[in-house]
Amino acid sequence: MNSNAARTEQPMKHNGNRVTVKDFIILAKPGIIISNSLAALGGFWIAWLQSERTGEGPGIFAAMTIAMIGTALVMASSTVFNNFFDRGMDAKMARTRTRASVTGKIPPPVMILYGACLGACGFIMLASLHVLTAVLGLLAFLLYAVVYTLWFKRQSVWAHLSAAFRGRLRP
Template identity: 55%
Template structure:
């Protein structure tokens, strides 16, 4: 009787152990979601908006714009190739940063950190994305593919492996490859770099430091623990706020130069007014940072508004150029 009970209990324990083992193995399987998350979809989406903005401005301002199937094919090719190259850079960034990410609460659960995705798999994934993206962009024109390759090298290698770990200038350096999407989108249509393309690049370049420093202030102690010499960690919040408002103060007039670079009839006064209002709100929020008693809360608000500013600016730019395109 007692032996029978013991046998039943032992069988129950064995069954539970087997079930737990199966659950652990199942939870360790790499899923499609893991691949998507490793590519940092939030970054890909925001950068794709900028790339499409550059593409659309080039299309709407062309003397002989693409039409019909040519427009659709060029747009899909440009967006897909740009997204693949950007995703390749973020995957390599996760690969190189996996030991650093293990020290930060917001990144320690990534598949690259937990070991769920082995390093060889990550490198293979990133390489396939990069090669495919560059091949797709090359099918449009060599210049766009060259810009994609330069952005990948600057971001995945020079910024991630070197500058990010050694210098307070990391955010500035990372802005060079980070601003490539609108330039690539523009060149996908034209095959050349114009003043309008340079200004689109400058807009995204100047937007990035205040955007990322807002994250830096919010996550300052995590970056400190990970050994990342980010500006808020090294110089403190006050100096960071001064730098942020300087970038925004330069960004606003640069956004106003775009209509002049395109010539008359491509962007209306509505865009200029919208750019002024959006920029003015961001400057006001920046000034409030010097009066706040809660830097983390202020930085969160700055981060959220930076995304709103970026998306609205490019959306208004595209809508306005479309309306002007129809009028011409």
């Protein structure tokens, strides 16, 4: 290894600030993940109670845990891609202009890799339960990361209505 390369190699930095685990957590928008996970948990619980084949013992709780973690990972992936696609818009707003995705603290290639890894892990977990579960996870990912982020938000004022339902509008 070249000694000059070893000397110049540094941890990923932007303006002297190191990228932290907290930056990656914030990039995945934990508030969205938690609120939607509660809804997913409620749906899983109701489906289990109404099922004719209600599971007994630890199997149902293992399936529920895998479903919840897989769903959270797919949601995290979609929010990371949302941050990636919205960098330009976020740079214009006071509330979002200091995000790590906007400032370059987390470079775009790292964001893409991070989002792809989260999504791959989530889809694998969901597919281990049932292929349809993974397909529905993929559909939800595409609806948020592509349809909402790349089209709806940019083309329609109605995107504010969906943001209001998520409690994201601020005066």
